[in-house]
Amino acid sequence: MPELQNVVEVAVTAAGYYHMRGRGRHTHAAAVTSEGSLYMWGANANGQCLLPISSQSVVLRPKQVQVQLPGFEASEPSLPVLHVGCGVEWTVLQMDAPRGSTEATGYTKSASSAGCSSSSDNHSSYAYRVYETDAEPLMGQYRHRQVVPFVCKLREVFWGMQEVDHGRDGRGNDGGLSFTGTPRLEPLAQLACGAFACCLRARNGELWSFGSSSGPDEANGSLLGQGVNRNPVTTTAALGFQLGPPLPREMARRVHMPDGAGAVVSVSGSSYTFVAVTDAGVAYSWGDSDGGSLGHGQRRCNAPFAINPRPDPSYIAAAAEREATAASTAAERRDRHARRANRALEFQELMRTTLLSLVGGGLIPDEDEDDFDEESDDSWDIPSDSSDSEDDYIPVVEEVIGGIDRCGVQEGSQSGTGDTVRIRNASVSYTNGALVTHDGTVLVFGGGSWANGISDSEGHTEMVPHNAHMRQLVWRGVAKGYAIDSLVLAHRHAFVLARKVPPQPLAACSSPSSPLPRNVRKACED
């Protein structure tokens, strides 16, 4: 792309599923240069490229976009963009605040983030500048300050979260309000956009989220990870926007990470799932659990829950039990039925001879097979000649069991190691998820619903239960001297980025045992 030079970050609409979505038609992309310029291209049907809808419904080539936040004069230069994220028909920007940053007391840099969005059926939009406050009373106190409606030119809704900057004028005053205390929100390090929600990772490892809690398809777990699925499912509020003053849920709020989880080092989002990795090497996921997309057994997951990259003994036991009672084909079931009938006949014969010997005959047990079906609780044991709707259910059951079998084999291969599995990075897409460890081990989970995924090494996806666990990809790992840097999972394909391990300390480089050439060792000594 010759239009793009000195780019420091790129973003594209995350892969994912939802109804009424045409694949590729809602994709847009963005790039940020080192100077803070923003370039956007792709679908612009709802102004998500921050360009007039009437002139360009599709932006074919990257085009520089001038971003003016509400409240700033048009004559002012465009604010430099720090980070960008692309959702479905909306864009999130983190911008460098121009005013008050140098004069403000208490901190040196004021960064703000603003989300720009639109909804297709929302003809009169408002813009909000929402100042971060953590407590409900503060919100009431500053209500007139927090909600500043603007009518936007391009139907976008500006939605922002700004650090408490002690006032615009740098002296702690802005419209008669004064913020005291230290800024609670650190500058952002990453924007991770799903289709309907966005996660903000602060540089101190805190995680914040805003957007729709459940999306148009009504996720069974909160996409925001804030502990409660508020379920504001309306078309106009698909992104959490609605006419009138914003409700508290529309503010960016902290994701409820478990106590002691540590700082978040990376976060990734798809349409209905999010996954975050902490510096302790633990991955947490939340959102919709269909198809095993979360990698853990939580069916309704409204807050981050740790993914166990190791086999879950209870899961394996449950799977084994399920397999013992239900994992057989129709032919096997018929054979077992025949064996059971034979055992029943033998039992009858034994009883007959026993009773005859005891009472001298006359007591003959009923030969009805059902009386001797000691495994009558085997509810799935469907007769082979059944013609009801359960016929359709049989292959599904077998397929599920097949998935368990394959999972179990690979889980067993992991269970032998006793060391701690430290997750380096994680990514989700559709109902698929992938984890990568520091040593290059790639674990894949989910992929059992909707648009399939990359569950197994052959690309076949099977229906797996919602709590299906890890499958490990067999490969050589990254090249020697490299370590996994990041992982990007998309629809039925994934990328792993490996970065060269930083050079050893000079003392180690100069040691005679170092593999470096002698002249390099000598340079280290010098």
Added chain:
Amino acid sequence: MTTLISEPNDTWDPILAEVFSCLPASFNDVLACVNKRWKNLADSAYWKPDLLLYSWGHKLSAGHHNSDDEDGDHELNLNDFEANEDERNWIGAPKMLECFYSPRPSFQIQQVASGDYYTLALSLDGQVCDFIQVFQLLLTIYMHSIAALFFTAFVDRSSSGGSRF
């Protein structure tokens, strides 16, 4: 040449490393078979690119559509053509993208952003390339357009009492 291969002269190692760095990554295994010195050099990472990119999944999406098949020839079975087609187009485990194995910063990828049919790769020197799925997206749009036209024509004919196709 003898010096390059066998003599343990540190003077030649940087030259060897320079040569190695211009070769495809798949040559490393071959170079490591020459002798111990070459193996040490081939295994060392100091002359290799700072960043490597691996991918797996569907070949067309993962960027391996030009890569040779390491598994040998696939037997063509017309009765199960779709399954064979799927297997042929599938990379089961992460595999290095050789096109980004280069000492040049413009070929080293520092960030990847991937969507349904669109992948952006950001190189070390700030260049952006979109690759892999563009033609797939175009094909999808094309097929949708054809289907829409076909459906429109069918509806028009049906409503006007014309024959079906």
